Amino acid sequence: MTVAATKEYVGVARDRVGNFNGKQLVYASWDHHLLFAAPFLLYAAPQMSFRELVEGPLTALVQPDPDGAAIDWTQVEWLKSNQPWTPDFERSLADNGIGHKDQIRFRTPNLTTLAVAA
Amino acid sequence: MSTVFIALQANEETRPIIEAIEIDNPHAVVNRQPAMVKIDAPNRLVIRKETIEEQIGRAFDLQELHINLITLGGNVDEDDETLTLSWAE
């Protein structure tokens, strides 16, 4: 369906990557860890390595969760755009195919401290 | 069956109006809440000018209801003598 209009209606996407000062947005979230109310919004250069993203902002952000310090990043299961996916830690976000506004998720099935009250 | 309702501010002006609504709608349920009174009835509620006038002892224009009205539910029909709320059965 299109927008009902009196003449041809064309929108301009506002959050295009070109508007982000050479950087991009990446969304990251930890499945079943809803102490964090929403997926994180990260602002990163596409040249940043995946390791830097994980060991930098992501590790810092998850610390308030009681499971935060126990994450073994070599063991977590990853998803990108809701599909199983394997990142290369040494390569850049761009080389890992993480585009602007992509959502990555990670799972730690053995860490469930705050998941559901017994 | 569906419920129609009308809610009025709880004050001196509405006290006799609510009494009149109770007289005309014995099937209605009056709920008193903080600062407001909500009157529920199955399918239909009729508010009559004449009964209100008997309760307050003066002429009353049904549109005066607007001053103290909070909310209502149901299809509205108003003329000089009555205001009716109803849902299609």
Add this chain to the structure above:
Amino acid sequence: MDMKATKKKLGLKEKYRVMTRDLGWEPGYHTKEEIFPYATYEGIKVHDWDKWEDPFRLTMDAYWKYQAEKERKFYAIIDAHAQNNGHLNITDGRYLSALKVFLQAISPGEYAAHKGFSRVGREFPGVGTQVACQMQAIDEIRHAQTQIHALSNYNKYYNGFHAFADARDRMWYNTVARSFFDDAMSAGPFEFMIAIGFSFEYVLTNLLFVPFMSGAAYNGDMATVTFGFSAQSDEARHMTLGLECIKFMLEQDPDNLPIVQGWLDKWFWRGFRVLGLVSTMMDYMLPKRVMSWREAWEIYGVENGGALFKDLARYGIRPPKGWDDAEKATDHMSHQIMLGLYQWSFGTSLHSWIPSDEDMAWLSAKYPTTFDKYYRPRWEHIRKLAAEGKQFKNFGLAKLCQTCQLPIVFTEPDDPTMACHRETTYKGEKYHFCSDGCQHVFENEPEKYIQAWLPMPALFAELEGDIGKWMDWVSLRDGQDNGDYVGSVDQRNFEQWRGLATSNS
């Protein structure tokens, strides 16, 4: 003119005809299409505009008389409130956050509704419709003014009220309400009527005003009770206009049904998301609570909304598409949003707090299947962090929904432990949503929503993530307007002044 002819007192129906219908005329030197160029492009077919009638049959002379009466009553109480330090009669300073939500998110919506009704009153060809829209346009600007005026008494003493217009335009938790109105105002006149007149006024307004005003009465806030009831006395008329409008469209032509149903689906869901803020106010921000959000939803959503859709079934209307998801969300949304407000409270022009033991006992009684299971563990952990001197602040900010613009705090309808992830790609760009409802709205009109200004991405695009600059830009005074209520300037002042008012020391 023969004045004698008008001497006889007209009956209500007759007077309504004379003072609405008879104000219209047949244009002589322009076509109707030239005068009303926006009446047909949405696809709604109207054969007889005279079939539109205001069931209250209110005419302009009576309108002015009753509105003047309402204003006199309003200002008598507002003056008394100001003269008697009414701000110290509220139950607790926490209550102020409910007022800040109202002033930042809702009052500017009144003003937007005023602009919208002024416009559609001009765009509709029917005279009855024009008169009703004109009255509503005047009502809505009155609501904006009386609310701002009443709450200005609180602005003299407390933080977070001073820049409500900036907060409304720029602050992340308010753009849900702003985008709702912007979306309606950029639609055609018929869609606007469904959005505001029907969905907002008829289906949702009870859930907004009635709990707010009873809440104010319960919490000793006479100023808000007064503006609320003064505004609400107009809402019954607005709701009736909205219902009349939808019946009119459905009766005029069978081809209107699918268009109207599509708008209903859209605007129900958009309105339900705005109510997320209201649910949080009801369950968390009122020191003395009237009823839970769940209980209010039972009365005004399930019972009254249910009755309405049953009534409209005779036209072929079914309940809105998101109805079942709304029901499932009702036991979760207030907790999910309050957890967000608390962890991002460094960026809110209102205070939030960790619920007390007593609050949590109330929440588990009102939400027996969800609070203790899902939300209590998070609050207790947050309380433990605070006790260790590590107030929980989530500097990760949030992914926002492209449609409703709320942070995506919501979970899968059937799995409250799993965040709801919805995304789509349109013309090479990724877009994210909080729910199927918001994704459907987007996919029906992607060209519209790709233009959305989303507050959190904008922080990076426009300010490169500089929080200090952002605070200046949204007129947020760090350490005064934001953060935990405990230890805030508002708390200190309220308690000190209340002490002075109730003792001699």
